[in-house]
Amino acid sequence: MNIDRSTLFAQGGIFPVGDMYSLQTPSMESTTYITNTPDRLLPIDAESLVANYESPFEGLYYGGVDTPTTKQAAQQIAQMEKGEHAVLTPSGQSALHLLLLALLKPGDHVLVGDTVIYTTRWLLEYFKQKGMAVEYFAPQEAHALRTKLRSHTRVVLWETPGAYTYELIDSAAVIEACNHHPTLMVVDNTWSASTFSFPLEMNVDICILSLSKSLAAVEGVSLGALITRRPEIFKIFKQTSALIGNHVSSHVCAAALRSISTLAARLHAQQLSTVAVIKYLEMQHSVVKVLHPLVQHSVSELAKYSIDGYNSLITVQLTHEKKTLVRQLGLLRVIRIGYGWGGTVSLATPIVMDNNSSAQRMNITGTCIRLYIGLEHPNDLISDLRRAFFDTSSSLRKVDQ
Known part of the structure; x- marks a missing residue:
């Protein structure tokens, strides 16, 4: 059933409660989940982290990884971006940090649209000091980006419209240039508010969101996300997220869903x-x-x-x-x-x-x-x-x- 975006946003917080539903996702904070029988205790492994459960009450074993609230928020945000999987982070900046940490190693090359926000540049400079090669390209170079790709280019990252000047990068041209290269394409899609543009539909691999902006700012909370359609990328993000203790608050996720409803x-x-x-x-x-x-x-x-x-x-x-x-x-x-x-x-x-x-x-x-x-x-x-x-x-x- 095709529904309008406004309907999707308005009903995104509907949450199962037994045989009934709550119109708002409750904040369910917990660090420990207990069970009456040991065989119900999930193994702590990569497969448990990324298993696809229909109910937000399934697949729980430690609140620092997920709660019913965080699972509901991740599912709704992935749907809003027309993706399949989302990993939540405490902020948009931490989402970018998780992406770079999970996908790159010293010596890897990253191509970046030079219209990105200054905080993205600052974080890239930090990773550059750790041995990562960073190269910027102007919007006018999108059609010739193939000439800038190297054998060790791992990520092509851009933001469109760009920060402050709203200069546009032709995403279709970038995607075309990268089609025959194993690099991962990443778009910061915060400006579009999960409404005006859908890079994942264009075969971009990953979207970054600062939910602290349009989506959740009404509630005054900080939250970020990485969204993808590719299960193997989701697995890398989810594992890295668990390893570094990337934990988001259920209270924040419930507040974000309330904000998104309007x-x-x-x-x-x-x-x-x-x-x-x-x-x-x-x-x-x-x-x-x-x-x-x-x-x-x-x-x-x-x-x-x-x-x-x-x-x-x-x-x-x-x-x-x-x-x-x-x-x-x-x-x-x-x-x-x-x-x-x-x-x-x-x-x-x-x-x-x-x-x-x-x-x-x-x-x-x-x-x-x-x-x-x-x-x-x-x-x-x-x-x-x-x-x-x-x-x-x-x-x-x-x-x-």
């Missing part, structure tokens, strides 16, 4: 607000550039990149000097200043673009503002932006006061 409605409202805010920003004389996939590409062009929709992250380049920009940020009252994104509250974050490869290609330097559009009324957001950045007399008067 995801479709939130994204719909945010898309409408995003369009309104972009239109306002584009009319302001002191705005140099507005960066968002909807600005840089038409809907039909996005479809060619297998992207159907958009989230509410916008980067704005203004004529203001950094000192003025920082001062005016302090005048915001509805939009709050902070890191992160994905929850109900709109956020503004100053970002320095000088060392961003993608920004350099767009001739963007200095400090820009990244806006995350939450669930406030768009008129309130626009009024707040006008008062802080574009109504000069009002801004000066408030600073003097």
